[in-house]
Each structure stands twice: as structure tokens, then as C-alpha cells.
Amino acid sequence: xxxxxxxxxxxxxxxxxxxxxxxxxxxxxxxxxxxxxxxxxxxxxxxxxxxxxxxxxxxxxxxxxxxxxxxxxxxxxxxxxxxxxxxxxxxxxxxxxxxxxxxxxxxxxxxxxxxxxxxxxxxxxxxxxxxxxxxxxxxxxxxxxxxxxxxxxxxxxxxxxxxxxxxxxxxxxxxxxxxxxxxxxxxxxxxxxxxxxxxxxxxxxxxxxxxxxxxxxxxxxxxxxxxxxxxxxxxxxxxxxxxxxxxxxxxx
Amino acid sequence: xxxxxxxxxxxxxxxxxxxxxxxxxxxxxxxxxxxxxxxxxxxxxxxxxxxxxxxxxxxxxxxxxxxxxxxxxxxxxxxxxxxxxxxxxxxxxxxxxxxxxxxxxxxxxxxxxxxxxxxxxxxxxxxxxxxxxxxxxxxxxxxxxxxxxxxxxxxxxxxxxxxxxxxxxxxxxxxxxxxxxxxxxxxxxxxxxxxxxxxxxxxxxxxxxxxxxxxxxxxxxxxxxxxxxxxxxxxxxxxxxxxxxxxxxxxx
DNA sequence: GATCAGCCTTGACCTATGTCAAGAGGTGAC
DNA sequence: GTCACCTCTTGACATAGGTCAAGGCTGATC
Numbered sequence: 001x002x003x004x005x006x007x008x009x010x011x012x013x014x015x016x017x018x019x020x021x022x023x024x025x026x027x028x029x030x031x032x033x034x035x036x037x038x039x040x041x042x043x044x045x046x047x048x049x050x051x052x053x054x055x056x057x058x059x060x061x062x063x064x065x066x067x068x069x070x071x072x073x074x075x076x077x078x079x080x081x082x083x084x085x086x087x088x089x090x091x092x093x094x095x096x097x098x099x100x101x102x103x104x105x106x107x108x109x110x111x112x113x114x115x116x117x118x119x120x121x122x123x124x125x126x127x128x129x130x131x132x133x134x135x136x137x138x139x140x141x142x143x144x145x146x147x148x149x150x151x152x153x154x155x156x157x158x159x160x161x162x163x164x165x166x167x168x169x170x171x172x173x174x175x176x177x178x179x180x181x182x183x184x185x186x187x188x189x190x191x192x193x194x195x196x197x198x199x200x201x202x203x204x205x206x207x208x209x210x211x212x213x214x215x216x217x218x219x220x221x222x223x224x225x226x227x228x229x230x231x232x233x234x235x236x237x238x239x240x241x242x243x244x245x246x247x248x249x250x251x252x
Numbered sequence: 253x254x255x256x257x258x259x260x261x262x263x264x265x266x267x268x269x270x271x272x273x274x275x276x277x278x279x280x281x282x283x284x285x286x287x288x289x290x291x292x293x294x295x296x297x298x299x300x301x302x303x304x305x306x307x308x309x310x311x312x313x314x315x316x317x318x319x320x321x322x323x324x325x326x327x328x329x330x331x332x333x334x335x336x337x338x339x340x341x342x343x344x345x346x347x348x349x350x351x352x353x354x355x356x357x358x359x360x361x362x363x364x365x366x367x368x369x370x371x372x373x374x375x376x377x378x379x380x381x382x383x384x385x386x387x388x389x390x391x392x393x394x395x396x397x398x399x400x401x402x403x404x405x406x407x408x409x410x411x412x413x414x415x416x417x418x419x420x421x422x423x424x425x426x427x428x429x430x431x432x433x434x435x436x437x438x439x440x441x442x443x444x445x446x447x448x449x450x451x452x453x454x455x456x457x458x459x460x461x462x463x464x465x466x467x468x469x470x471x472x473x474x475x476x477x478x479x480x481x482x483x484x485x486x487x488x489x490x491x492x493x494x495x496x497x498x499x500x501x502x503x504x
Numbered sequence: 505g506a507t508c509a510g511c512c513t514t515g516a517c518c519t520a521t522g523t524c525a526a527g528a529g530g531t532g533a534c
Numbered sequence: 535g536t537c538a539c540c541t542c543t544t545g546a547c548a549t550a551g552g553t554c555a556a557g558g559c560t561g562a563t564c
Contacts (some may be wrong), residue, residue: 032363044525045533050257078468079314082411082497084415084498085498086497086498087494087498087507092415092417092497094411094414094415094499095411096430105403105404105407106404106407106408107404107410108400108401108403108404108409109401109404109405109407112312114408114411114499115499121527122257122354127509134393134397138386138393138396140386141386141390144389144390144396145386147400148360148400148403148502149360151357151359151360151399151400151403151407152357152358152359152361152403152408155357155358155361155406155407155410156361157336157360158407158410158411158414159347159358159366159410160415161390162346162410162413162414163344163346163458164338165344166550166551167550167551192519197510197511197512198513199510199511199512206415206417207551208551208552208553209512209513209551209552210509210512210513210515210551210552210553211550211551211552212512212553213512213552214513214514215512216513217514225460242339244342245307245338245344246336246337246338246339247336247366247367290561298545380557418520418521419520421522436512449541450541450542450543451541452541459521459522460521460522460543461522461542462520462521462522462523462524462542462543462544462545463521464542464545465542465543465544466544467528467545468523469543469544481542
């Protein structure tokens with residue numbers, strides 16, 4: 001089977017898994033997502049537009065680089081990653097997508113996705129077909145403002161990520177940002193479970209695997225965090241903030 | 253004079269310099285900016301909302317970190333930079349703002365600017381007061397889509413900047429991106445004048461001053477670029493692309 | 505329960521990049 | 535003209551972080 005046929009089969013399989021009949025009204029993370037504080041009538045339209053995927057397997061691709069932008073996806077559960085493969089074939093992780101976050105914003109400019117998006121853990125996404133979403137947004141100032149604010153938040157996070165310089169700054173900043181993005185699922189923000197492997201974190205932070213291990217140990221020794229496997233506890237928030245880059249105070 | 257009084261005086265001085273009576277209609281870079289392909293009637297409203305600064309001096313501050321978001325600014329001429337100062341007092345440059353680009357997108361999330369914005373060269377900005385802009389956008393799907401596309405472009409550029417790993421990747425990526433952002437002023441894209449100093453570029457690329465010099469020399473020796481002071485000529489576009497990070501092909 | 509495959513950590517060593525300092529041009533004030 | 539100041543380059547050296555390899559741990563499969 002050629003790559004193209006493979007991709008096609010995959011896409012067909014994926015499509016077969018979508019289910020409708022859900023709604024944003026009772027979604028536990030709707031308050032952090034697109035439908036935030038939408039007037040009832042518009043929320044109903046949004047729910048009608050939207051449909052939900054069946055569970056995505058770990059490692060499954062949601063979109064491929066170059067795919068046309070058909071829809072924006074919101075993470076309903078689990079964790080996904082945007083991945084770009086360079087010349088030498090090694091993956092660089094542009095970013096992670098945690099529950100309630102939107103996938104595909106980067107594709108709006110050109111109309112095509114710029115990177116692969118794969119699941120990190122099993123999960124579900126809500127699908128917002130792009131055209132209907134756009135047309136609803138043009139009738140709903142509230143939805144438009146939510147959209148703009150989400151965009152702005154994404155940009156801010158990227159700024160902070162791009163500014164962080166040293167390895168420990170990057171790790172500290174990353175942990176702080178994740179700790180503020182995960183609570184949206186209802187978890188405590190000083191104790192959370194990282195959904196992704198060390199390898200993925202290292203690829204995201206532009207660090208070698210080993211360096212990341214050492215940096216985690218260093219922050220732990222410095223009394224900022226306590227780590228047990230993927231469970232992270234932030235012991236000293238202020239210290240961690242000071243260890244992070246210049247934008248840590250602003251973004252958080 | 254206290255810092256606060258100083259800031260106030262500065263703001264008053266700045267306000268005194270705004271002039272109205274301009275319009276986007278005949279703006280040479282309007283085709284790359286917010287008013288792109290707006291219906292005539294809406295373009296007229298936008299022009300009415302907008303006003304233009306008198307020339308900003310080099311080094312002058314446009315906004316300070318923490319300032320409330322009163323307006324979005326579009327660079328009419330010159331170059332500005334978003335600057336964040338870390339614990340140790342050294343400036344990190346989050347990004348540059350070239351003609352036709354929008355300043356303040358990162359402030360939409362919280363309603364407050366996250367960093368200082370200063371001029372790099374003398375220049376002018378167009379001021380779009382935020383509330384009126386928002387209300388116009390909610391009545392103009394075209395304006396809203398421009399806005400979203402601009403947001404998306406910004407995000408993409410940040411992705412590319414954040415993914416670049418080694419010093420030469422970062423420099424190559426930076427040059428490519430600038431070469432595609434500057435032509436909007438009408439310049440050729442394989443020959444352009446960098447508006448900013450090496451020092452600023454180094455601060456933006458998270459590089460030491462000296463390293464940047466050496467990297468420029470290296471790319472030049474490799475036959476990718478030719479540099480004379482701030483004049484850059486891209487000799488081998490493909491080679492430069494290959495030297496840049498994983499997202500170079502997507503973004504460009 | 506044994507085997508295997510990933511993940512994570514640790515260690516030894518090496519390279520890219522930072523730090524610091526000197527010097528070469530360019531430019532504006534006087 | 536000359537002095538002061540700035541930017542840029544270059545060099546010598548130091549160090550953060552990468553590379554590679556080994557070993558421990560855990561979870562899945564049979």
C-alpha cells in the first residue's frame with residue numbers, strides 16, 4: 001500500500017469514528033473552550049456544528065502537514081502534539097495540546113496545516129468544521145472575542161517559550177505553563193500528571209534527553225519541584241518563576 | 253521626576269503627536285495590513301477609527317509592559333521591537349515589528365501588554381483604538397478574517413522561531429522570515445536592508461553577540477548569503493532553507 | 505515467570521556557544 | 535580635526551549542553 005493510499009485509508013477510518021449528538025452545554029471543560037459564555041441560542045448553533053471523535057489511539061495522527069484546513073479541533077480529553085520533522089528525520093515538537101485547547105489555529109493563515117498533529121495519550125477531540133464556525137463567528141461577537149482571546153493566549157505562550165534561554169529556564173517555564181493549563185481539567189495546579197514522556201518534553205524544549213533528566217534533578221535539588229515519574233509537584237512557585245524566563249510573570 | 257511621572261509625561265507627549273485625517277485607502281502597505289480587501293464602506297469606517305502617529309524617535313517607547321490594551325498599532329514605517337527585561341536586567345527581544353505588521357495582539361488575552369514595545373528606527377504607527385476596532389470587526393466578516401489570518405501568521409512565525417535549534421538554524425530562519433516580511437514594503441526579497449543592529453538580532457535569536465557575527469560569516473562562507481553591514485543578499489535560497497529549521501518550508 | 509521493548513537516568517567525553525577583552529571602523533559633538 | 539561613543543568583528547578561554555553508551559526499571563507479551 002502506498003503512502004498516499006495509507007493516508008487515505010487512515011482518513012476514512014478516522015471519519016468513520018466521528019459521532020454527533022454531543023453538545024457543548026454540558027461539557028465539563030466548555031468554560032475554557034470556544035463556547036465560553038456564549039448566549040444560549042449561539043451555543044446551540046455551535047453545538048449543532050460540532051461533533052466529537054471516538055477515542056483516538058495513542059500515536060494516532062489527527063492531521064498531517066499539508067492537509068487542508070477543514071476544521072478546528074478542541075481537545076476534549078487526552079493530549080496531542082504538533083510535530084514537525086526536519087531534514088534528518090528527527091521530530092521536533094512544536095507544542096502540546098491539552099484539554100480545552102484548540103488545534104489548527106496555525107493553519108488559518110495559509111489554509112493548510114503546517115505540521116502533523118498526533119495523539120500523545122489516548123483521547124478525544126471535538127471537531128468544529130471551519131466554514132460553519134467562521135460564519136457563526138461573524139454573527140456572534142462573543143464567539144469572535146473568545147476566538148481572538150484564545151489566539152492571543154497561544155501567541156503569549158509561544159512568546160514565553162521562544163524567549164526562554166537556558167535549559168533550566170525552559171524547563172521551569174514549561175512546567176509553570178503546563179501547571180496553569182492543566183488545571184482547566186479540574187486538577188490542582190501545584191500537583192499534576194504530565195501526560196507526555198520525557199523524550200517528548202525534551203524534543204519540545206530543544207534539549208537532549210539526558211540534559212532534561214539532569215535539569216529535572218537540578219530543579220528538584222533546588223527545592224522548586226518534586227517529581228515522581230510523571231507526577232510533578234510544584235513546591236516553591238516563586239522560586240520556579242524566578243528560574244523561568246523573563247515572560248514567566250507576565251504570562252502567568 | 254519619578255518613574256511614574258516620567259511615564260506619564262512621556263504618554264502625554266506621545267498623545268500630543270497623534271494626527272488624524274489619514275486613511276487606509278491610499279496607504280501603500282494597506283494591502284498587507286488590516287484593511288486588506290475590505291468593502292469600501294467598511295474601509296471608510298476603519299479609516300475613521302484609525303489615526304496616525306507623528307514620527308517616533310529611535311528608541312522611543314510605544315507601550316510599556318503592563319499598560320492596558322487601548323489600541324492595536326500597525327507599523328506604517330520603520331521597525332519596532334517587543335522587549336522583555338529579565339531578572340538580571342538584560343533585554344530579550346521577543347520579536348520585531350516590520351511595516352504593515354500589527355502590535356498588541358499578545359495583549360488581547362489579558363487586556364494588558366506583556367512587554368515593552370520600542371522603536372528600532374524612527375518610524376510611524378497607525379493607531380486602531382481597540383473597542384471601535386472590535387465592534388467594527390463584529391460587523392465585518394472580512395475584517396474579522398483578516399484579523400484571524402494575521403493572528404495565524406504571527407503564530408506560525410513564532411512556531412518557526414521557537415523550533416529552530418542551533419545558532420545557524422536560527423539565523424537562517426530569521427533571515428528567511430525577514431526576507432519574506434520586508435518585501436511587503438515593496439523591496440526585493442533577495443536583497444534587503446536589516447533595520448536593526450546585530451546586537452538586537454543576537455538578543456532576539458538568543459545568541460551572544462560574537463556568536464552571531466561568526467554565524468553570519470559562516471553562512472556567507474557557505475555561499476548562502478552575502479552581507480555588507482546591514483545589507484543582506486540571499487544568494488542561495490534553497491541552501492538557506494535547508495540550513496533553517498524544520499518549519500522553514502511550511503512557513504515560507 | 506521469562507523475555508523483550510521502551511523509558512528514564514547516569515556517566516564520560518566532546519562541541520557549540522557564551523564570556524570577556526581587545527581592536528577596527530563609523531559617526532556625531534564640539 | 536579629534537574625542538567619545540557605538541557597533542561589529544575577532545580571539546582565547548570557559549562552560550552548558552549534546553552525543554553516545556550502559557544499566558535499571560516497568561509494563562506488555564507469550
